[in-house]
Amino acid sequence: MNRREKKANEKLLNIVxxxxxxxxxxxxxxxxxxVTRAPTASQAQTAQAQALQAAAxxxxxxxxxxxxxxxxxxxxxxxxxxxxxxxxxxxxxHSVNAAASxxxxxxxxxxxxxxxxxxxxxxxxxGQSDRPDTRYSAELMxxxxxxxxxxxxxDVDVVALSLGSEFAARAALEEPRIRSLALxxxxxxxxxxxxxxxxxxxxxxxxxxxxxxxFEGPLYGLIRSRPSIQYFLGKSFRxxxxxxxxxxxxxxxxxxxxVHAPLYFVSGTLFTPDAYDSIYSRLTVPxxxxxxxxxxxxxxxxxxxxxxxxxxxxxxxxxxxxPQWEQTAAVQQVLGDLWRQAR
Numbered sequence: 533m534n535r536r537e538k539k540a541n542e543k544l545l546n547i548v549x550x551x552x553x554x555x556x557x558x559x560x561x562x563x564x565x566x567v568t569r570a571p572t573a574s575q576a577q578t579a580q581a582q583a584l585q586a587a588a589x590x591x592x593x594x595x596x597x598x599x600x601x602x603x604x605x606x607x608x609x610x611x612x613x614x615x616x617x618x619x620x621x622x623x624x625x626h627s628v629n630a631a632a633s634x635x636x637x638x639x640x641x642x643x644x645x646x647x648x649x650x651x652x653x654x655x656x657x658x659g660q661s662d663r664p665d666t667r668y669s670a671e672l673m674x675x676x677x678x679x680x681x682x683x684x685x686x687d688v689d690v691v692a693l694s695l696g697s698e699f700a701a702r703a704a705l706e707e708p709r710i711r712s713l714a715l716x717x718x719x720x721x722x723x724x725x726x727x728x729x730x731x732x733x734x735x736x737x738x739x740x741x742x743x744x745x746x747f748e749g750p751l752y753g754l755i756r757s758r759p760s761i762q763y764f765l766g767k768s769f770r771x772x773x774x775x776x777x778x779x780x781x782x783x784x785x786x787x788x789x790x791v792h793a794p795l796y797f798v799s800g801t802l803f804t805p806d807a808y809d810s811i812y813s814r815l816t817v818p819x820x821x822x823x824x825x826x827x828x829x830x831x832x833x834x835x836x837x838x839x840x841x842x843x844x845x846x847x848x849x850x851x852x853x854x855p856q857w858e859q860t861a862a863v864q865q866v867l868g869d870l871w872r873q874a875r
Contacts, residue, residue: 593634594641607662617648624652627694630794631781633659657793668796673699712874720807722832756785767827768853818874826853
């Protein structure tokens with residue numbers, strides 16, 4: 533192995549979470565490692581049929597009606613809809629990780645569904661949306677949110693979680709019908725706390741993706757193991773992790789094609805380089821940042837962001853990245869203040 537190859541491998545190891553090494557010790561993780569081979573035509577047809585059946589069998593993440601929209605060049609994006617209630621429609625967007633879905637936003641769905649129109653978007657590659665083997669990007673995710681707003685054909689309030697905040701902010705720069713943004717523990721406001729939670733410039737994210745894709749089967753098999761899911765969720769909850777959250781993450785990570793989008797996430801290609809200067813600093817819409825501690829992202833530039841007239845930063849004490857689960861009432865209070873400002 534030459535010096536360049538050794539250095540590349542060291543970088544690869546740095547972005548793979550340490551929990552993967554621990555997961556190797558577990559029999560469940562070991563059983564999940566498989567060697568993938570190119571399928572025959574008949575195998576591909578069978579896999580497609582199985583994918584459709586499995587997608588239909590994934591239980592709903594939240595209540596309401598499951599609807600769809602077509603995204604050109606991608607396929608079907610789905611979202612949950614509850615039309616009852618009064619006021620401006622509320623759009624919820626979950627985070628991006630190895631097992632993301634609208635279930636992450638369930639406490640807010642339950643709090644507002646029936647009181648105002650609520651819609652929860654499943655990002656491309658996650659939840660009930662299609663999960664093809666295609667290129668996932670911040671632009672693709674942003675287009676999904678823009679397509680939903682266009683389909684609703686109404687002014688909306690958006691509540692976004694973690695990396696979803698970057699996509700929501702991008703959309704707000706293009707779509708005037710997004711009247712307010714609530715960003716829960718957003719990425720892009722400081723240095724990441726882990727090698728995989730940031731964009732790599734000069735094409736390095738793409739290079740990382742190419743290296744990771746050689747091991748996508750075994751790698752994702754480890755990431756989606758129940759011990760791994762429990763470990764990562766444990767970093768986002770101050771208290772005990774609800775078993776229902778672990779279970780749904782485990783279920784959604786086993787849908788056909790579930791490996792594809794998370795691989796782009798781990799490689800860093802879904803993150804925006806210098807998101808503060810290129811996205812957040814340009815926002816003029818009323819915006820609230822809800823934060824406390826976060827094991828994966830930091831908020832170094834939050835004071836600068838909060839100095840803008842349209843931005844409020846509110847610390848939700850006692851939370852580690854998922855305030856909507858552990859301090860639902862406090863989050864609702866901040867949201868109510870934001871929406872009154874955005875009338």
